[in-house]
Amino acid sequence: MGTWFTETVVDNGRLPLFFLLVSFLLAFLFIRFSVRMIRAEVSWWPGNVTPGGMHIHHVMFGLVMVLVSGFALVAIANYETPVANCILASVFGIGSALMLDEFALILHLRDVYWAEEGRSSIDAVFVAVAISGLYLLGVHPIGFTGDFDVYQQDRSLITLALVLFGLALQLGLAAITLLKGKLWTGLVGLFFTPLLIVGAIRLGRPLSPWDRWRYADKPGKRAKAFTREKRFREPVIRAKIFVQEALSGRFGVPIETATPTAAVTVSDQPVPVAKVPNRVLTAIRWNHTRRRLRRTPTWRLPMILVSLSIVLAALLVDLDGELGNTDSAVGIESTFDIGATATLLAVIAGGMITLTGLVFTAITLAMQFGASQISVRVVPMLQQEAIMRWSIGMFLSTFVVAVIIASDLALSGESTAPVLSTSIAILLAFVSAFLFIALVARVGMVLNSSRLLRWIAAQSRSSIVRTYPGFTEEMEQGRREIVSAAPVLTPPPLAASRDPHKFEPLGSSTTVRLRQLSPDGRILLAVNLAGIERLAAVWGVTIEVLPYVGEFVAQDAALFEVNGPQLRVRPHQLMACLIFGDTHSPTVSPAAGLQAIVDIALKALSPAINDPGRAVQAIDHLEDLLLTLAPRVRLEASDSVSTRIRGTTRTWADYVAISTDEIRHFSTNSAQVQRRLRSLLDTLLGYCPAEQHAPLVARVHALDAQIAREWTGELDIALASVADPQGLGSENGSAGRTHPLVLGVPTVETDKSAAGEKPGN
Incomplete structure (x- = not known):
């Protein structure tokens, strides 16, 4: 290491540059440590410099040090002895660090040190460190790498034209790269020209000047650029933000910690504030969801x-x-x-x-x-x-x-x-x-429709478990005991509001719309609720998710309604919390599994096929899935707490409507299907508590009215009005399934017992 330092730094006259870089880094780390101590209100740290009550920013000290050292380097320094140069370079590095640490203040002409805009200061420091490090290693940008050496040897106009053309070409590639929004690629490419070629050829970033000028009438390229941004750049940005906040503290969070207002319950006890989801676990789960829902190309x-x-x-x-x-050592005769x-x-x-x-x-x-x-x-x-x-x-x-x-x-x-x-x-x-x-x-x-239904039902059951992961039988038993001891509440009406938990806006409001179309499709497949909750807590806003999972989202359709201070809101971070695709499949949500099975039943009941037996098989699986869903939906509704996220979630009534209404409408003049539907509703009424009976009772009444309209004969009305788990397995359905069962050879004693006589008379 010592030999490398001597040969690379000292012998090449870069020792002052080395002192500048080291002093810059040390000063930046010190000043960041200082402001974090001040922000934390540590008693033993000196604090801000406020003579006469006026806060003097450290950018002023940096400005003075840069001016003094810069002037001395130009006018006073003795370049034959590097001691003075190293001292002045160190002072210059310290002053530069103090200035760039408040680069955002100079840029915005207001104190945004801890606001989201304050990240630009850290970006400026990173750029300065990168350029200084490259210079220290002997890497120079375009125009300073001996480009004119050829012209010095051959003083011809053709050579000069070729050299100037090469420089113009490289600078043009750098300009295109920067216009495409690739700042780091363009800056580092000034030192490594191949990066400029790659940056100029590849697609521009979304919302860059190149995107606005060249991709306005090319939705395919815009969608591809958006996909690359989400897949490749966003993980790098998250890593950069992690490093920034590890060095500099968190941005976008107010210095004063607001005291949460305790909600008053029946017992007048404060409700604990909901904990923000862990960032790492949330990112891991969301990436797993992305991989699971990602469409795999067939080829x-x-x-x-x-x-x-x-x-x-x-x-x-x-x-x-x-x-x-056979002449070789491993030769084998065939x-x-x-x-x-x-x-x-x-x-x-x-x-x-x-x-x-x-x-x-x-x-x-x-x-x-x-x-x-x-x-x-x-x-x-x-x-x-x-x-x-x-x-x-x-x-x-x-x-x-x-x-x-x-x-x-x-x-x-x-x-x-x-x-x-x-x-x-x-x-x-x-x-x-x-x-x-x-x-x-x-x-x-x-x-084979039976096996296909079983396959779809198995995928739907897995989706139910993923959607409601916190359910256990012990929790359900405790829930039943609490419900049995509590008074029965009046269930909400079927036509509920789109947002059952209204909240007061915290301030101004903005709507985030679908601007960049996803190449994977426009069916909303998943929403990262934990990630949105984190963003809402960091930004100090409330966020309303507008579309349902499974809905088709048109271009410019509203996706989020953000209420509160808009200074720190970043729409692209909200967009990263959504996954779009072509089809709402059973692997996505329970509603998709129910819809797929209902579609099979509707196809079976169509006039072209007319297969009520297949429809009954579909209802069998719908009943099984609804029995699995009922306690999970009920438990989630009882355990849910008020957070900063509002949106559209499917209720128990929604699942009942998805599973039964379309089949009921298509079951005209099919007593077999109507009997099986009634059996499904009776089973759920016997299994679910009273708070979940309202949508089931409404469907039973609708089924009674439908039977009264469609059937005229007394026998047909009687047949269609009973519940039968097999559709048409017996005349009386489930109500008449208990009959005396005699095993073995009947005897006289048995006959007397059946007739009501006492044996032996």
Whole structure:
């Protein structure tokens, strides 16, 4: 290290620059430590400089030090002895640190030291440290790297023109990069020209001047730029903010800590303030949700497998060449017949391309059947099935391996057949055969409505557990005991307000709208409520989430309503708390699972299909999911507390409406479906407490009125009015299911007992 320092810094005359950089860093760290101590009101720290009651900012001390040291460096310093230079450079570095630490104050001409705008001071310090470090390492920007050395050797106009053209080209690339909003790429690119080429070629950042000028009529490029911003830049920004706040303290938070107003309950005890969700855990969970909901391209896995198969085949051919060379140490004499091997490889290649065609046909058949006979919601679910992608990729990979090995066998002129390559090709063929069996089973599941319903219900059940993760049987038992001891409350009306928890605005209000369209779709799939709660607490505002999960969000539609001081509100951070996609699938939310099963029931009840039995099967799974949802929705509603977030959440009445109303409307003249619906409602009435009965009783009354309108005969009315878990499993349904059951051979004593006589009379 000492040798490097001597050769790189001292021998090249950069010792004053080294002192400047070290003093700059130490002064910045000290002044940041000082202001954090002042902010924390530590008693033993001196505090602000306030002569006569006037607060003097440390930028004034920095300004004086920069002026004095700068003038001395120009007019007084002796460049032959570096001692004076190092001292003056240190003073200059200290003054520069004090000035740049309040760069935001100079920029905005107001004290924004701890406001969100105060981050610009830290950015300015980072830029100064980066440029000083590059100079210290001997890296110079464009125009200072010996660009004119060629012209000094050849004083021709052509050479001068070429040099000037090169400089103009580099500066033009730097200007384009900066106009595209890539500040760091442009600044560092002035020292490393390849970065300027990359920055100028790639898309500009959203809301940059380049975006406003060039992408106004190109929504595709804007959407792609927005996706890159969200996927690549935002994690870097979060990391930068973490480092900034670790060094400098938190920005955007008032110095005075507001004392929360205690809410008065029945017992006049203050309600504890809700704790802000942990940042790290919130980010981990949200990233997991992003990965789970991210749409997987159908072509990606087959393309990767085919590329790997080409590399594998080339390696196998080389290995077989080594193994077939009997003169080498690893040479093995092959006993395979070369003609039979070529025929076998041709059979494998032909079989694989045939299987690929069968896979395409099977997938097309499954998609067509799913869209026409079941539900359009099923098609995206099938497209994301891994077995589809693995089958296509493996069949094509086996085909490529067999073709490459056979081609090498035909062109090499070898007299022996490859052992290892042929064995691997046969192994891949067997793996492909097993994958084909799995694919047939999956397609058979799609064609079998019972298995398809079971699959969708399983995904919906997993979604319920993810949506309501805090539920346990012990908590539900405690909830039942509290409800049984408390008076029964009047349930809210069915037509509830969109926002059941109204709040008073804290100040001004702004609406965040969908400006940048997501290339993944415009169906809202997930909302990071924990992240929004953190932002609301940091900004000191209340945030209302306007759309439901599962809604289509049009361009310029309102997404958030932010009430409170708007100085620290950052709309792009709110947008990062949303995930959009093509389809509201059962893996997203419980409502999507219920809707998919209801769609299957509606298809079955359509005049073109007319299959009430399938509709009854769908209602079976709807009943199971509603029984799973009921306690979780009730527990969440009872345990929820007032926070800074308001929005639209689905209630128990919403889930009941999604599951039953459309089927009830389509069940005209189908006593089987009406009996099964009544059984579902009766089961839920027996399971749920009184506070959840209102939407169920309303549906029972609606079903009674529908039966009275549709049926005229007494027998038909009687049949349609009873509840039957099987739809039409018996005449009296669930009400007449208890009958005497006699086991074994009947005797006289048994007959007397059945007739009501005493045995022995």
